[in-house]
Every structure is written in structure tokens, then in C-alpha cells.
Amino acid sequence: MRYVQLADTIRDRIVSGTSGALxxxxxxxxxxxxxxxxxxxxxxxxxxxxxVTARRGVGWFVASDPVRQSLGRVTTVEAALxxxxxxxxxxxxxxxxxxxxxxxxxTLGLPVDGEVLRVTRLNLADDEPFALVTVWVSARLGAHLxxxxxxxxxxxxxxxxxxxxxxxxxQTITAEAAEGKTAHHLGVPAGSPLLACRRVTYDRHGDAVxxxxxxxxxxxxxxxxxxxxTQTPGARHG
Amino acid sequence: MRYVQLADTIRDRIVSGTSGALxxxxxxxxxxxxxxxxxxxxxxxxxxxxxVTARRGVGWFVASDPVRQSLGRVTTVEAALxxxxxxxxxxxxxxxxxxxxxxxxxTLGLPVDGEVLRVTRLNLADDEPFALVTVWVSARLGAHLxxxxxxxxxxxxxxxxxxxxxxxxxQTITAEAAEGKTAHHLGVPAGSPLLACRRVTYDRHGDAVxxxxxxxxxxxxxxxxxxxxTQTPGARHG
DNA sequence: CGCACGACTTGTATGGTACCTGTCTTTTTC
DNA sequence: GAAAAAGACAGGTACCATACAAGTCGTGCG
Numbered sequence: 136m137r138y139v140q141l142a143d144t145i146r147d148r149i150v151s152g153t154s155g156a157l158x159x160x161x162x163x164x165x166x167x168x169x170x171x172x173x174x175x176x177x178x179x180x181x182x183x184x185x186x187v188t189a190r191r192g193v194g195w196f197v198a199s200d201p202v203r204q205s206l207g208r209v210t211t212v213e214a215a216l217x218x219x220x221x222x223x224x225x226x227x228x229x230x231x232x233x234x235x236x237x238x239x240x241x242t243l244g245l246p247v248d249g250e251v252l253r254v255t256r257l258n259l260a261d262d263e264p265f266a267l268v269t270v271w272v273s274a275r276l277g278a279h280l281x282x283x284x285x286x287x288x289x290x291x292x293x294x295x296x297x298x299x300x301x302x303x304x305x306q307t308i309t310a311e312a313a314e315g316k317t318a319h320h321l322g323v324p325a326g327s328p329l330l331a332c333r334r335v336t337y338d339r340h341g342d343a344v345x346x347x348x349x350x351x352x353x354x355x356x357x358x359x360x361x362x363x364x365t366q367t368p369g370a371r372h373g
Numbered sequence: 374m375r376y377v378q379l380a381d382t383i384r385d386r387i388v389s390g391t392s393g394a395l396x397x398x399x400x401x402x403x404x405x406x407x408x409x410x411x412x413x414x415x416x417x418x419x420x421x422x423x424x425v426t427a428r429r430g431v432g433w434f435v436a437s438d439p440v441r442q443s444l445g446r447v448t449t450v451e452a453a454l455x456x457x458x459x460x461x462x463x464x465x466x467x468x469x470x471x472x473x474x475x476x477x478x479x480t481l482g483l484p485v486d487g488e489v490l491r492v493t494r495l496n497l498a499d500d501e502p503f504a505l506v507t508v509w510v511s512a513r514l515g516a517h518l519x520x521x522x523x524x525x526x527x528x529x530x531x532x533x534x535x536x537x538x539x540x541x542x543x544q545t546i547t548a549e550a551a552e553g554k555t556a557h558h559l560g561v562p563a564g565s566p567l568l569a570c571r572r573v574t575y576d577r578h579g580d581a582v583x584x585x586x587x588x589x590x591x592x593x594x595x596x597x598x599x600x601x602x603t604q605t606p607g608a609r610h611g
Numbered sequence: 612c613g614c615a616c617g618a619c620t621t622g623t624a625t626g627g628t629a630c631c632t633g634t635c636t637t638t639t640t641c
Numbered sequence: 642g643a644a645a646a647a648g649a650c651a652g653g654t655a656c657c658a659t660a661c662a663a664g665t666c667g668t669g670c671g
Contacts, residue, residue: 136458137656150599159620170657175622183452184443191621192664237390306598307441310548310566310591328548328566328591353548353566360444360544360598375645397631408646413633429632430653 138176141167145177149186149197151341157187157195224259228320230282232274239271239346242335252277254285257320265355267320271346290345291336302339308332308358313350321352328353376414379405383415387424387435395425395433428499431458440498443597444544449527450506450587454498462497466558468520470512477509477584480573490515492523495558502560503593509584528583529574540577546570546596551588559590566591 144167145157158166163174178195181187189195217223235243235251243251251271258266270290272280279297291301311331318325329350336345383401396404401412416433419425426436442453451461473481473489481489489509496504508528510518517535529539549569556563567588574583 139456139458142456161620172658173656176656180452180456183449183455189621190665192619192666194620194665304600306600308546308568308596308598309439309594310568312566326564328550330546330548357545357547360546361541399631410647411645414645427632428654430630431655432631 137169138173138180141169141173141177142180146181146184146186149181154197157197159194221260222262224262225286226257226259227254227282227286228257229253229255230285232277235271242343242346243271243273244343245273250274252280256285264321265351267317267350269348272344276344290347294344299344300339301344302337302341304334304336306332306334310353311350313352317350321350323352323354330356330358332358375407376411376418379407379411380415380418384419384422384424387419387437392435392438395435397432426499437592439593439595440503441595441597443599449529450496450504451527454496454503457498459498460500462500463524464495464497465492465520465524466495467491467493468523470515473509480581480584481509481511482581483511488512490518494523498593502558503589505555505558505588507586510582514582528585532582537582538577539582540575540579542572542574544570544572548591549588551590555588559588561590568594568596570596 145163157163157178160171160174160178163178164171167174178187178189182189186198187195188198230252232250232252235245235249237247239245239251240247240249243249245251251274254270256268256270257264258268270285272290276294276297276299280293284293294301309331311329312326313321313323313329315325317329318327321329323329330353332349332351334345334347334349335343336347338344382405383395395401395416398409398412398416401416402409405412416425416427420427424436425433427433440453440457440459442450454461468490470488470490472478473483473487475485477483477489478485478487481487483489489512492508494506494508495502496506508523510528514532514535514537518531522531532539547569549567550564551559551561551567553563555567556565559567561567568591570587570589572583572585572587573581574585576582
């Protein structure tokens, strides 16, 4: 689907800072070597997402500061815990350099047999386990981290010390059944539903630096996302 | 049996990371030096295993990659499905006026025995069940909606016609085990993990107008949240 | 100033092309 | 005789090219 890919590249262009008016449909068409119809379908897709708006006779515009607008108020489980006054604790279960899983290598931009530091950690709230977290960073970065470091500080506190400036975070949320070992650590029956969040952190240059997987027991946790409604008239699917 | 061997090699290729669209039947035929019929028999074998799906006139796709729904940008399930290249459908299962569940009555600002319109709907992606959605609106608003309305349009398209302007949306995400009836509708085993989203839509005046519960089979769906890195308590835990 | 005109834009519709899957029949091969 | 190959056709989808309607804006003329 050509227009989906085109929408992806335009979306990237928008989230990485472009604002104001977009080039006209005809210009985008010649730039990407596609017809105007295809450009329109891509733009309509982005309009359904609330990322852009169109004014007839004028042009297409990036919706006013869409990133901040739509993503400003994401509350994580950890934030809620702190707000509730719980004391957060960490217990490092594993700390190992090993070859990266293929998907992790891919997102971190490493070769298929690239080496990473994997830290598996149990997050505690008032000494009760509530999240099982696995973090991967490239071995090059991990070389500067000690086990004590990751036990007492967050990765977000540590990385700036080594010249890495976090830029943006993409969090993918899904659900899964608790596998035996995970269930044991979280203190829930095996097979019970978990909230699984994969969080990829990028630095200022757009390169992925941290891949993390958080697993929460479902009965304890809920993520809350708030965003303003963006009017999307004329959605193509009725 | 030539096509069984071919199915094996294609399966290997898929499980080792290939995703998205497969080459066309003709291309696979020339690549492996077999006829199109043989390629088809192999692919049909993999389809029976649930590994791939075919869309007429388009091509074959690996079935495993979930639909990623971007929170904060996509406002409807339909938009996310279209972005993934699937065709969206709806089937209304229940359409009833009844007394509101207490939590719904509370969020909608109704008295404890207030009346609401409840619509339970199955969302389809390429004619496969994808999401089970229950929507509650106050009886006062629901009085203007017909069953055909909610079958053919989204609530977000319908409400502006009756003077309601959506303002903001708060979405709460959690996981749960599929209860029997829900599992049946979604075509998954009972007890399998679901992604459960409760979405409360407020109008311009800050009054809650829609309460909706979306349930997705976990293996089909992932929610995606992107936010710029800020040194807030919520983003500190990594 | 007022106004028409033209150059641009988005919105909409249509015909045509290339390619895809789905299904069938016939021929070849082992 | 069964499996595979080869071919043909139907039904669909995505994309392109084109045309035209409708809206906006700047320019220049009277």
C-alpha cells in the first residue's frame, strides 16, 4: 500500500518538527513520485489521525502542535504510585551481557548478533512487587554501567552522565498471559492477564538507545491517557 | 508432496522475522521454480495454520503483526484499521435502553437508576472479529439514535449532528482475562488475555457524554503512545 | 477603492492499466 | 493414477492520469 508508506514518511516529517503549511498535493506528488490521488489518500489518513487539517483552496496544515497536544498527558503507573505516596524500590534480578534478541537488535540498530546489556529488575511499591522490567541497552553503552548503578538509579538518570540525551519515548502497550517465572515474581497465578508495555527511548538524534519491557499485573494497574478530541469529519470508512 | 516442502520453507522464512506483505504467488512460483497452483496450496496450508492471510486483489500477508493503534492521534478503531490496510466493518449485537450500571451512571452524571442506551458492537477487520465495544450514552441522547445509525456510523460522527461537540477523551487501559461470552465473540479461548480500554468522552463543557469499553484480543492489537521526553516523575522510571 | 481576472489550491469523479487472488479446466510429468 | 504444471478467466484492489468544480489569494486595472 503505497499511500500508507507515504503517510508514514509524512508523519515522521511532522512529528520531527515540521509545522505550518505542507507542500501542496501536487508538489508532494512530484517529490515522492506518486500521483495526486495517492498523496490525498495519505493526507486523509493523517487527517483521520488528527495530525493535519486541510482548507480548500489554501492547503494542508499541521494541526497546531500535534505532538504536545495529543501526547502531553500520559500518566504511567509509576507516576501514579509516586503521586499516591508509595515508596518505590528496585531489586535487580539479572545483569548480563549477551547477544541481543533479534527484535531488540533491530530496533537498537545493531547487527543480528550484536551484544547488549540486559537488566531484569523487579520494581516494588511499598515493598510489594508490581512490575517486572527488562531493559536492553547496547553493550557499548552498558559498559559504563555497574550493577549498583542500575540498582540505585534509573536509566534516565544514568544515561546523561555518558553523553546520551533522551529525546522521545514510544510506548507500545499490549496484554499477555503471565508465563510461569514472570507470574512467580509478580506474585500472581500463571496465566493471569498482564499489561505489557514495550518502551523504546530515542536520543536527540532519533537513534534508539533503550528498549524496555514492563510487565504489570492487570488487577493492580491501569494506564490513563488523556487527549483533546480532534474533529475528523469525513472518515473514509462508514 | 512438493507443496508441503514449500510450505515449510515459507514458514521458516516467516518465523525468522519476515513480516508484512509476502511476494505474490507468481513471484514465489518463479523464485522456487514451481507453478502458481503449488504455491497456492502451500500458502493455503499456512493459512489453515493461521500464519498468513490473503486479501483478494492485494496479496498475502503474515498474520502475526498486530494492529498498532496510536493513542492520542487515532480517535476511532476504524482509522487504525485503515492505517494498517485492513477494511473495517461493524456488527451491532445489542441495542437496548436500560438502567445504567452504577459506575457508568456516576461518570455520566446520571442518578443511580438513570436510563442509558447501551450498544454492544463487534468491530471487524477484514471480516474477522477484532474488537468488542460497548458504548453507553444517556437515554436523552440515545433517543435520537437508531440502530441503523450506530451500525453505519461512528458515535463521533453522529453526536455532532445532535448538537454535542466532543471536547476531550480520557482513556484508561488495563488487561483482563476473556470472560466466556466475550471470548466467544472475539474468537479466542476463554481466559486468554485481552486489552481492555475504557474511554470517557467529554463535551466542550466538560460533561461526560460517552462511556465506551473496548476489548481487543491481545495478539491482534497493540496501543502505541509517543511522547517527548520530559524530566517528569512519570518518565523517570526506566 | 472596488472589482474582475488569473494562478493557485483542495474536493470530487471517472476511465484505464497493471497486478493481485480465487477458481476452473486441460495438459504434462513422474 | 495422482501430483504438479500450464493456462485461462473472473472478481478485486491499488494506483495513475485526467478532468472539472469550488474555494482562496494576490495582482493589476479602471
